[in-house]
Amino acid sequence: MRGGDNLTGELFSYVDLEARVRRDHPLRAIRVIVNEALVALERELAALYSPLGRPSIPPEKLLRAMFLQAFYSIRSERLLMERLEYDLLFRWFVGIGVDDPAWDHSVFSKNRDRLLEGDIAAKFLSAVLAQPKVKKLLSNDHFSVDGTLIDAWASMKSVKLKGRSGEPPAGGVGRNAEADFHGEKRTNDTHASTTDPDARLYKKGKGKEAKLCFMGHGLMENRHGLLVDACLTLAGGHAERAAALHMIEPRADRPLAITLGADKAYDTEDFVNELRAMKVTPHVAQNTSGRSSAIGGRTTRHRGYAISQRIRKRIEEAFGWIKTVARQDKTRFRGRDRVEWAFTFAAAAYNLVRLPKLMAAPA
DSSP states (O other), X not given: OOOOOOSSOOSOOOOOHHHHSOXXXXXXXXXHHHHHHXXXXXXXXXXXXXXXXXXXXXXXXXXXXXXXXXXXXXXXXXXXXXXXXXXXXXXXXXXXXXXXXXXXXHXXXXXXXXXXXXXXXXXXXXXXXXSHHHHTTSOSSEEXXXXXXXXXXXOGGGEEXXXXXXXXXXXXXXXXXXXXXXXXXXXXXXXXXXXXXXXEEEESSTTOOEEEEEEEEEEEETTTOOEEEEEEEEOOTTHHHHHHHHHHGGGGOSSSOEEEXXXXXXXXXXXHHHHHHTTEEEEEOXXXXXXXXXXXXXXXXXXXXXXXXXXXXXXXXXXXXXXXXXXXXXXXXXXXXXXXXXXXXXXXXXXHHHHHHHHHSXX
């Protein structure tokens, strides 16, 4: 018997949202991890809000919605709220009922900005890694580090000579006037972006164009390739090595030596000496292009050095996910603090995506 093509459904539904999400859906395991981390952050979240006034969007629901934005590559808060309006899976994960209206995108963005003040992204990353079922997956002895460029939310036309940022463009009028940069030497010492003064001109390599960008850094444990720390700095030639020392130093405070894998950019004498002073074995790739390497045979002759050099490349998988799926290849924020918050939050989202399979796998 052929069914009828009814254009409208029933007026009332008695099926719970919990029953509409299949039992083996990946978001179920992720939601459990997220909720446990949010419980651990209860005190930090409460400190961000005043006891007086009207209730705001609960920070727990705010963070869950932001994770969905990263998981599903949603490019704006406006589209996220639109998806939350009709998607039952999104409503179940965030924790709002079927009849509850989605928030206005501007209200959502304003409430999200409050979380920037509490450094919640870094604390959430630590809270997830501190869970017993996650902690047993991590390596405490072997790590890898690397950096990646994050394009700033500013154009090259915004780069002006310092002290002359208020002058109108010489090539015309209007919001997007013509500009001619030929023959003009621009450096970070003499020029700055009027859109985002924290962005820096930086070249990825010889023959590459200079772009306004920041530099994101990640520290990966070598057992399962999870990010155990993330930070963001101004783009510069020494930024990668300085960030690596900053992230590895708290983990080097132990009796036994640990290892740190890195690429050729970290093969400098001062960086290697700093690591050895902290009892960190530098498993850094040798850079012998017209120079002598700071890594000698006493390090490369060990089997562990070759293993670190093979595993360290897995950090590119994390950066690839963060920059493509989580859409951090070009940030939507301005200012170092806001860009760092978004980068660290994306690093936490990357771990959440990988954890369900890792926890389900046999030991």
